[in-house]
Amino acid sequence: MTQAASEARLPVEATRRVERRFASDLRAIRIVWYRELARFAQDRTRIVAQVVQPVLFLFVLGAGLNTIASQGAHGVSLKTFFYPGILGMSVMFTAIFSAASIVWDREFGFLREMMVAPVRRGSIVVGKCLGGATVAAVQGLVIVAMAGFVNVPYNPILILEIVLLQLVLAFTLTAFGVMVAARLKQMTAFMTLTQMLVMPLFFISGALFPASGLPGWLEVLNRIDPLTYGIDPIRRVVFSYLNLSPAARSALDPGLTWGSWHLSILVEVLVVLVLGVAMLTVAFVEFNRNES
Amino acid sequence: MEELDGVGAAVEVGSSVAAISVRGLTKTFGTVEAVRSIDLDVNQGETFGFLGPNGAGKSTTIGMLCTLVTPTSGSARVAGLDVVRDRDGVRRSIGLVFQDPTLDGYLSAEMNLRLHAELYGMPRNRVAPRIQEMLEMVGLWDRRKSRVNTFSGGMKRRLEIARGLMHSPVVLFLDEPTVGLDPQTRASIWAYIKDLQQRERTTIFMTTHYMDEAEFCDRIAIMDQGTIVAHGTPDGLKSEVGKDRVQITTGDDAVAVEKLQAVFGIEAKIVEEKVTFSVAGGESFVPRLFSDLGISISSVSVAKPTLDDVFMLHTGTTIRDAEATATERLRANPMWQGRGR
Ligand SMILES: Nc1ncnc2c1ncn2[C@@H]1O[C@H](COP(=O)(O)OP(=O)(O)OP(=O)(O)O)[C@@H](O)[C@H]1O
Numbered sequence: 288m289t290q291a292a293s294e295a296r297l298p299v300e301a302t303r304r305v306e307r308r309f310a311s312d313l314r315a316i317r318i319v320w321y322r323e324l325a326r327f328a329q330d331r332t333r334i335v336a337q338v339v340q341p342v343l344f345l346f347v348l349g350a351g352l353n354t355i356a357s358q359g360a361h362g363v364s365l366k367t368f369f370y371p372g373i374l375g376m377s378v379m380f381t382a383i384f385s386a387a388s389i390v391w392d393r394e395f396g397f398l399r400e401m402m403v404a405p406v407r408r409g410s411i412v413v414g415k416c417l418g419g420a421t422v423a424a425v426q427g428l429v430i431v432a433m434a435g436f437v438n439v440p441y442n443p444i445l446i447l448e449i450v451l452l453q454l455v456l457a458f459t460l461t462a463f464g465v466m467v468a469a470r471l472k473q474m475t476a477f478m479t480l481t482q483m484l485v486m487p488l489f490f491i492s493g494a495l496f497p498a499s500g501l502p503g504w505l506e507v508l509n510r511i512d513p514l515t516y517g518i519d520p521i522r523r524v525v526f527s528y529l530n531l532s533p534a535a536r537s538a539l540d541p542g543l544t545w546g547s548w549h550l551s552i553l554v555e556v557l558v559v560l561v562l563g564v565a566m567l568t569v570a571f572v573e574f575n576r577n578e579s
Numbered sequence: 580m581e582e583l584d585g586v587g588a589a590v591e592v593g594s595s596v597a598a599i600s601v602r603g604l605t606k607t608f609g610t611v612e613a614v615r616s617i618d619l620d621v622n623q624g625e626t627f628g629f630l631g632p633n634g635a636g637k638s639t640t641i642g643m644l645c646t647l648v649t650p651t652s653g654s655a656r657v658a659g660l661d662v663v664r665d666r667d668g669v670r671r672s673i674g675l676v677f678q679d680p681t682l683d684g685y686l687s688a689e690m691n692l693r694l695h696a697e698l699y700g701m702p703r704n705r706v707a708p709r710i711q712e713m714l715e716m717v718g719l720w721d722r723r724k725s726r727v728n729t730f731s732g733g734m735k736r737r738l739e740i741a742r743g744l745m746h747s748p749v750v751l752f753l754d755e756p757t758v759g760l761d762p763q764t765r766a767s768i769w770a771y772i773k774d775l776q777q778r779e780r781t782t783i784f785m786t787t788h789y790m791d792e793a794e795f796c797d798r799i800a801i802m803d804q805g806t807i808v809a810h811g812t813p814d815g816l817k818s819e820v821g822k823d824r825v826q827i828t829t830g831d832d833a834v835a836v837e838k839l840q841a842v843f844g845i846e847a848k849i850v851e852e853k854v855t856f857s858v859a860g861g862e863s864f865v866p867r868l869f870s871d872l873g874i875s876i877s878s879v880s881v882a883k884p885t886l887d888d889v890f891m892l893h894t895g896t897t898i899r900d901a902e903a904t905a906t907e908r909l910r911a912n913p914m915w916q917g918r919g920r
């Protein structure tokens with residue numbers, strides 16, 4: 288090759304140069320994560336809708352039911368009692384919606400652009416889950432900010448703990464959504480399926496009632512519901528910052544039991560994480576199958 | 580070039596390795612044989628056109644060459660790399676513009692390219708200058724901050740081509756890059772493609788429904804029902820058709836048609852108020868026409884066969900029918916009309 292030709296070509300060759308595998312996976316994860324945030328930031332209707340719904344639950348349901356249910360609540364306002372559940376709820380809506388964007392991307396082709404890129408499909412899945420988790424946690428901050436309205440103190444440590452727990456829950460919920468989305472090709476199918484699952488999971492999870500002294504069938508369902516293990520830790524940390532009588536505490540924040548074993552927060556968080564990783568693995572496998 | 584890893588090592592631009600080489604490539608979907616044992620070679624730096632009616636298997640072939648579809652049997656190498664065994668190598672070496680749009684409508688033009696650069700692990704210091712270079716090439720630099728949703732169909736298509744070129748692929752695959760666009764936009768897209776090929780010696784593999792675009796290609800292949808029914812240079816294929824198209828106007832066209840049948844045994848039809856027929860060696864036939872037809876002829880035109888004739892000869896349909904359905908389908912795609920976020 289002549290000198291001139293090699294010089295003329297260099298810029299092109301330089302563009303083609305590729306980094307090592309791991310570094311390029313990290314870059315891919317980062318950009319998929321970033322894309323998730325960018326999409327969220329520009330979608331104002333979504334931001335508003337996903338704030339309004341939990342707020343409705345918190346204040347309307349809380350205030351409305353308070354009139355008939357105040358005796359059972361040991362002087363604690365129902366709004367305060369619902370608060371941890373609503374923190375979980377806002378995470379749930381946002382996370383599932385993030386996962387829905389995978390179906391959306393498939394329908395509108397963008398997923399294919401990512402699939403033909405020289406990155407492991409796993410990076411795309413991980414980027415999605417982290418992105419979904421971040422968005423959900425950010426969205427959750429709005430609810431965190433309302434603590435004062437429901438007599439929960441603004442304590443920096445508490446806020447940090449809530450945000451961390453929300454991140455874990457959001458990660459697992461997004462992984463769940465991504466796993467489902469990996470199989471479904473149409474938005475309508477995804478929406479139908481999640482709608483069928485999300486509300487029951489939410490109601491059964493104990494977001495709106497304490498998970499003790501339930502009828503047997505409900506207790507079984509409650510312990511199977513993964514969301515239970517995401518919401519209970521949030522309730523525990525929130526309640527640990529409230530000034531309550533021991534009676535009220537044991538009635539409203541009983542914690543979870545498997546038989547006679549009281550689960551610690553750590554175990555609950557582990558349950559959520561393990562589930563998340565398991566679902567992420569399924570999503571990996573799904574995405575690694577060729578799209579043909 | 581030893582100091583460069585990645586694609587540069589896999590294929591030397593300008594070396595003798597074929598850009599694409601396909602042997603017995605087959606894909607069946609259940610009972611549908613979408614691609615049936617095709618063979619194909621594309622040289623480096625070539626513009627290769629892939630023509631065929633709807634459902635011929637063009638997109639499926641591109642899918643296999645781009646590692647998105649696993650071949651049922653046969654083998655294919657792109658940039659010297661096997662599409663099954665060295666998927667990542669192939670993915671790094673190619674750019675792909677899909678038949679259906681795959682842009683992120685809610686991101687800016689610039690951001691779409693940046694995303695691509697990150698996914699392809701481009702050297703960081705090359706990203707910004709390359710984005711500028713590509714956007715300037717397709718005339719979208721001024722609109723770099725605009726959301727892609729606000730772009731016209733032609734602008735989106737140009738942006739997709741720019742994106743496919745971001746990482747300087749060895750081979751650029753274009754699946755119907757200009758379908759549904761007006762002639763002016765098509766011409767400008769072609770200008771970009773040609774310009775690019777001059778600069779970066781990229782090999783281009785494209786499908787198209789437009790015959791005038793096929794004329795730009797160095798070589799073309801015509802696919803029908805999963806097999807390649809003809810391939811060669813546009814001129815070579817046209818000469819295979821053999822017959823020229825002759826149109827005459829006469830004092831009495833009806834009589835002329837009868838006489839052509841009686842005297843020369845030629846089927847003629849009246850098309851656009853002219854007596855039209857096909858005959859081998861049209862130019863040398865004209866003098867015989869004047870001496871033997873026996874009625875007055877007021878004008879004669881002889882046309883060489885076009886790619887339309889080639890297409891008709893090998894597939895039994897006109898490309899226009901195929902084109903019409905493809906455009907309809909595209910219109911039906913909501914993303915094209917600016918939906919999607
Ligand atoms: N994922 C799939 N599953 C089942 N059949 C498929 C699939 N993809 C393509 N086919 C079938 O394979 C055949 C070839 O399709 P392909 O998309 O390759 O055609 P094409 O030449 O690109 O057509 P067009 O000009 O309309 O784009 C068609 O009969 C199509 O129905």
Ligand SMILES: [Mg+2]
Pocket residue numbers: 637638639678754
């Ligand atoms: Mg096609």
